[in-house]
Amino acid sequence: MILFIKLLLAHLLGDFIWQPNSWVADKEIKKHKSIYLYVHILLHGVLAAIVAGEVSFIPYAVLIAVTHGIIDLIKLNFQKAKTKRTWFVADQIAHIIILIAVVMLYENKGLIYFWQNNEFWILITGILLVTKPTSIFIKTIISIWSPESQNSHQDNSLANAGNYIGILERLFILCFILTAHFEAIGFLLAAKSIFRFGDLKEAKDRKLTEYVMIGTLLSFGIAIIAGLILQALLLQLP
Incomplete structure (x- = not known):
């Protein structure tokens, strides 16, 4: 785990802290012809080798650098102005997956490590449950009520903002329960109520409020x- 944390630190330094906007702009224009692309790749390899602190890790640092360059090249060649956000997220997810794979390879852990890890399956199922499946469930349940004023206010809000807010709040609650910080749930509910109060007061619609x-x-x-069930299941693990 500590090796992954170190490599993640190296990734954050190389991709965000020590990569000027001028490098990014040059790479987007020149793509594989940009000298900064190769400086960026070299930086990631050097940082990975340094934070690992082991001579035996150098070949793996080279692997991280090479795969980082390949992923960046794919993003640079396929992203468009309208898809930059999507490619940014996909790019970062791919880099993290590579780091996890390298750690598992270096520590002689295959995919079987996760396959046989009961804690992993419990956590991943719980996290997935409180995201889109719960959003669909809630939407289906409350679809029998459809305040007329709700539609008139949708134009003033971000697309799917309510859905994303719901997913984030449930993930926060899950984390609070698993880390035994139940009081934080109250603060989260209070914070959301305060932010919502202004909109609901302005709408002056009792049905919308309900x-x-x-x-x-x-x-x-x-x-x-879901958090309490996850907590109980995790406590029962040997």
Whole structure:
């Protein structure tokens, strides 16, 4: 685990802290012809070797550098102005997966390590449950109520913002329960209520207020139940 943390630190330094915007702009224009692309690749390899602190890790640092360059080249050649955000997320996920794979390879752990790890399966199932599946469940349950004013206010909000807010709040609740910080759930609910109060007051619509409250309480309730079940299952593991 500590090796992954070190490599993640190296990645953050190389991709964000020590990569000027001028490098990024040059790479986007010149792509594989940009000298900064290769400086960037070399930087990642050097940083990985340094943070690992082992001579035996040097070949793996080279592997990280090469794969980092390949991933960046794919992003540079396929991203468009409208898809930059998508490619940025995909790029970062790919880099993290490579780091995990390198750590497992270096420590002689194959995919079987995760396959046989009961804690991994419990956590990944719980995390997945409180994301999109719960959003669909809540949307289906409260679809029997459809405040007329809700549609009139949708134009003033970000696309799918409510869905993403719900997913994030449930993930936070899951983390709070698993780390035994139950009091933080109250602060989260209070914070959301404060931010929502202005919108609901301005709308002056009792049906909309009730609609939002039902959705919020369902979201919090499902997340809390899921967190408690996860906690109980994890405590039962040997």
